[in-house]
Amino acid sequence: MEDANVSQQFPTTNWRLSTLANHLTGHSPAMASVNQNPALSPSPTAGSNGAAASVFASISQAPEDPILGVTVAYNKDPSPVKVNLGVGAYRTEEGRPLVLNVVRKAEQLLVNDPARVKEYLPITGLSDFNKLSAKLIFGAGSPAIQENRVATVQCLSGTGSLRVGGEFLARHYHERTIYIPQPTWGNHPKVFTLAGLAVKYYRYYDPATRGLNFHGLLEDLGSAPTGAIVLLHACAHNPTGVDPTLEQWEQIRQLMRSKELLPFFDSAYQGFASGSLDADAQSVRIFVADGGECLAAQSYAKNMGLYGERVGALSIVCKSSDVAVRVESQVKLVIRPMYSNPPIHGASIVATILKNSEMYNEWMVELKMMADRIISMRKQLFDTLHERGTPGDWSHIVKQIGMFTFTGLNSEQVAFMTREYHIYMTSDGRISMAGLSSKTVPHLADAIHAAVTRIN
Amino acid sequence: MASSMCQGIIRNSRRAAALGRFMSTASWWGHVEPAAKDPILGVTEAFLADASPDKVNVGVGAYRDNNGKPVVLECVREAEKRIAGNLNMEYLPMGGSIKMIEESLKLAYGDDSELIKEKRIAAVQALSGTGACRLFADFQKRFLPDSQIYIPIPTWANHHNIWRDAHVPQRTFRYYHPETKGLDFAAMLDDIKNAPNGSFFLLHACAHNPTGVDPSEDQWREISHLFKIKNHFPFFDMAYQGFASGDPERDAKAIRIFLEDGHMIGCAQSFAKNMGLYGQRVGCLSSFCEDDIQAVAVKSQLQQLARPMYSNPPIHGALVVSIILSDAELKSLWLKEVKAMADRIIGMRSALRENIENLGSNLSWEHITNQIGMFCYSGLTPEQVDRLTNDFHIYMTRNGRISMAGVTTGNLGYLAAAIHEVTKASSS
Numbered sequence: 001m002e003d004a005n006v007s008q009q010f011p012t013t014n015w016r017l018s019t020l021a022n023h024l025t026g027h028s029p030a031m032a033s034v035n036q037n038p039a040l041s042p043s044p045t046a047g048s049n050g051a052a053a054s055v056f057a058s059i060s061q062a063p064e065d066p067i068l069g070v071t072v073a074y075n076k077d078p079s080p081v082k083v084n085l086g087v088g089a090y091r092t093e094e095g096r097p098l099v100l101n102v103v104r105k106a107e108q109l110l111v112n113d114p115a116r117v118k119e120y121l122p123i124t125g126l127s128d129f130n131k132l133s134a135k136l137i138f139g140a141g142s143p144a145i146q147e148n149r150v151a152t153v154q155c156l157s158g159t160g161s162l163r164v165g166g167e168f169l170a171r172h173y174h175e176r177t178i179y180i181p182q183p184t185w186g187n188h189p190k191v192f193t194l195a196g197l198a199v200k201y202y203r204y205y206d207p208a209t210r211g212l213n214f215h216g217l218l219e220d221l222g223s224a225p226t227g228a229i230v231l232l233h234a235c236a237h238n239p240t241g242v243d244p245t246l247e248q249w250e251q252i253r254q255l256m257r258s259k260e261l262l263p264f265f266d267s268a269y270q271g272f273a274s275g276s277l278d279a280d281a282q283s284v285r286i287f288v289a290d291g292g293e294c295l296a297a298q299s300y301a302k303n304m305g306l307y308g309e310r311v312g313a314l315s316i317v318c319k320s321s322d323v324a325v326r327v328e329s330q331v332k333l334v335i336r337p338m339y340s341n342p343p344i345h346g347a348s349i350v351a352t353i354l355k356n357s358e359m360y361n362e363w364m365v366e367l368k369m370m371a372d373r374i375i376s377m378r379k380q381l382f383d384t385l386h387e388r389g390t391p392g393d394w395s396h397i398v399k400q401i402g403m404f405t406f407t408g409l410n411s412e413q414v415a416f417m418t419r420e421y422h423i424y425m426t427s428d429g430r431i432s433m434a435g436l437s438s439k440t441v442p443h444l445a446d447a448i449h450a451a452v453t454r455i456n
Numbered sequence: 457m458a459s460s461m462c463q464g465i466i467r468n469s470r471r472a473a474a475l476g477r478f479m480s481t482a483s484w485w486g487h488v489e490p491a492a493k494d495p496i497l498g499v500t501e502a503f504l505a506d507a508s509p510d511k512v513n514v515g516v517g518a519y520r521d522n523n524g525k526p527v528v529l530e531c532v533r534e535a536e537k538r539i540a541g542n543l544n545m546e547y548l549p550m551g552g553s554i555k556m557i558e559e560s561l562k563l564a565y566g567d568d569s570e571l572i573k574e575k576r577i578a579a580v581q582a583l584s585g586t587g588a589c590r591l592f593a594d595f596q597k598r599f600l601p602d603s604q605i606y607i608p609i610p611t612w613a614n615h616h617n618i619w620r621d622a623h624v625p626q627r628t629f630r631y632y633h634p635e636t637k638g639l640d641f642a643a644m645l646d647d648i649k650n651a652p653n654g655s656f657f658l659l660h661a662c663a664h665n666p667t668g669v670d671p672s673e674d675q676w677r678e679i680s681h682l683f684k685i686k687n688h689f690p691f692f693d694m695a696y697q698g699f700a701s702g703d704p705e706r707d708a709k710a711i712r713i714f715l716e717d718g719h720m721i722g723c724a725q726s727f728a729k730n731m732g733l734y735g736q737r738v739g740c741l742s743s744f745c746e747d748d749i750q751a752v753a754v755k756s757q758l759q760q761l762a763r764p765m766y767s768n769p770p771i772h773g774a775l776v777v778s779i780i781l782s783d784a785e786l787k788s789l790w791l792k793e794v795k796a797m798a799d800r801i802i803g804m805r806s807a808l809r810e811n812i813e814n815l816g817s818n819l820s821w822e823h824i825t826n827q828i829g830m831f832c833y834s835g836l837t838p839e840q841v842d843r844l845t846n847d848f849h850i851y852m853t854r855n856g857r858i859s860m861a862g863v864t865t866g867n868l869g870y871l872a873a874a875i876h877e878v879t880k881a882s883s884s
Contacts, residue, residue: 055689118734
């Protein structure tokens with residue numbers, strides 16, 4: 001009885017003792033000779049009972065991801081009025097994830113095609129997908145594409161494209177510092193640090209106006225060392241939703257080119273921000289149009305709803321086609337020891353849609369529908385706060401663009417809203433508009449109203 | 457209005473470009489050298505470019521049926537039908553699909569494994585075998601920065617790249633014996649003995665790539681025993697479970713021996729070959745810990761390495777694997793199909809050896825049937841390989857590695873004749 005209790009409390013001890021016992025009854029002559037060899041004393045770390053401790057025994061648990069932690073907390077809450085405004089994935093008016101009709105169609109085509117195989121893609125990924133992705137972001141008529149000056153490789157969504165691009169830069173670019181906006185997506189600093197770059201910040205968001213700190217941005221980029229890398233959110237800045245105007249982009253372009261700063265675009269929301277694929281790519285296109293070089297990371301997670309399939313592309317726009325060929329060959333050396341070649345499924349779906357004009361048009365319609373729903377949520381929230389007479393200027397809700405709104409609420413107010421109104425959002429005041437519906441807007445407005453009137 | 461403003465701005469940009477204003481005309485990448493071609497993938501490129509009707513590709517390590525065609529398993533097609541239209545494509549957790557991980561661990565360690573029940577295994581979904589090895593290498597670097605990795609001679613070339621890019625210093629241990637075309641067991645044990653206590657070793661669980669030479673069960677037991685004395689860390693790369701002998705349980709024997717002996721192993725699993733899921737990039741990295749708390753900590757840290765690499769792993773292949781392994785009927789179908797693949801390869805080994813011997817070769821070709829898995833280390837020299845390519849349009853890597861999966865009843869005779877032709881001068 002007692003033994004059973006002991007072995008229940010200390011299952012690992014029991015296991016260790018039994019394996020030690022097995023060990024001591026070694027039977028082969030070779031093993032016997034090994035046992036007698038004085039050069040082979042058990043390692044000091046082997047432990048007094050001969051069983052080895054783990055080499056990872058001192059590892060402590062990593063902190064929870066702050067964004068994903070929001071959903072964890074939301075799931076635990078039993079309240080019927082709870083709202084999840086944490087995660088950055090699109091939700092329908094009914095609060096459900098959405099797989100686009102055109103994606104389902106593409107899926108069916110693929111699954112029903114008996115000729116389809118699952119062979120390894122080349123290291124650079126699906127060739128059609130790469131060409132079509134470059135056309136999507138740079139425009140079909142882009143001289144960079146016509147002149148074969150773009151090296152495009154399929155990567156694992158936006159994250160993978162940024163990481164591969166960062167590693168390439170750390171190996172081959174003369175400046176090892178990347179400037180990223182303050183604030184930015186939480187994963188950006190980690191991606192670039194692990195890629196081997198030093199991370200610095202440039203001013204971006206102005207809490208006073210809840211808009212762009214343009215003056216600060218120009219100053220900080222202006223004082224960056226010549227040649228430094230600059231991360232730019234192509235549209236729908238995450239987490240603030242604050243984008244430069246086109247005129248501001250042009251000024252940024254001129255400043256950056258005059259200081260030979262290297263642009264690295266993160267394009268995670270093309271088409272998803274304004275509803276227009278071309279409009280959302282303008283920032284990237286004005287840089288490419290001036291003939292200079294840049295990098296662009298594209299993600300299909302949001303605009304095609306392919307989140308978990310991990311579909312994206314990294315493009316490096318070079319001065320000449322000869323350079324682009326060599327650059328591509330070096331990017332392959334980054335990819336091969338990371339994961340050899342990219343996953344085929346999601347890229348096949350994208351290529352199927354982009355190369356078929358009917359499906360492409362269907363996609364544009366569904367994309368605009370998602371963008372429009374979000375824009376209408378912004379308007380509804382703004383109107384409702386206005387009606388309530390909630391103190392403060394809430395126009396940033398309709399001025400900001402894309403999936404996220406930086407409300408300007410502080411962490412105390414956020415905690416209050418979670419506690420009293422079961423609103424789940426990140427403590428920096430960011431809300432995902434995609435998580436709202438006409439039904440839940442009034443509740444959110446109530447919560448915001450209460451928060452700003454009761455808590456300073 | 458906005459669009460004409462865009463056009464205006466773009467016109468200005470182009471004008472600026474034409475005038476060479478604001479920036480230099482030189483590329484930032486002018487100094488970038490063209491990278492060396494991947495030796496393995498370069499073989500297929502050359503094969504594709506060859507117009508000869510007799511050409512044979514025994515270079516790439518992907519399974520082909522007896523018609524030389526790639527295969528999608530029936531169980532995979534069925535699993536995909538169940539996925540399409542039914543499941544959404546939301547992000548997986550950073551550590552990947554819990555279901556897939558559960559099934560992978562059962563496959564590797566046994567359905568009833570006590571170790572799984574004790575929750576002592578930290579495991580994450582990874583980007584096939586490469587991704588699993590890379591995550592482990594990065595993890596090793598981060599938490600044991602002074603450690604090194606011992607890699608067998610020879611090994612899959614990308615192993616060296618993986619640990620190098622993770623900045624983990626590499627050593628080698630002797631493995632293949634060119635004279636016998638088998639295992640150099642004495643030298644291997646010697647190198648294991650002479651490595652400092654607590655060294656990390658990369659071991660191929662079965663069907664060693666590129667040699668096809670595996671230790672016997674007894675030899676594995678001795679290796680495990682020696683590892684215990686030296687307190688070495690065994691990291692298994694298992695890319696061919698089921699694919700080597702046709703029986704997944706048998707192919708996992710080395711791992712089971714080590715676990716019985718109490719080693720806390722690490723393991724990279726791949727479903728590229730045994731489920732034919734190559735391009736889906738599905739795999740699993742697992743690492744044994746002292747207890748469940750440690751396993752949670754280790755898993756959380758592995759996730760921290762995955763997050764800045766790709767955030768979370770791809771869902772499609774994971775769904776295919778978990779549907780197949782968790783459905784009794786589909787799993788049974790899979791076991792049949794993987795056995796069929798392994799059997800075809802084993803059959804081709806016998807046939808190739810027989811054919812060459814029947815042509816009157818004086819050399820020993822028993823290594824063709826002694827070796828196991830997808831690859832045969834033929835013993836052909838680089839010069840002989842070049843002759844095979846230039847004179848006979850037969851493509852393989854210059855280390856003499858033949859992918860048996862590329863051998864069919866159709867090209868068997870031709871291949872045997874060509875091998876005999878280029879080697880008969882060297883018979884003593």
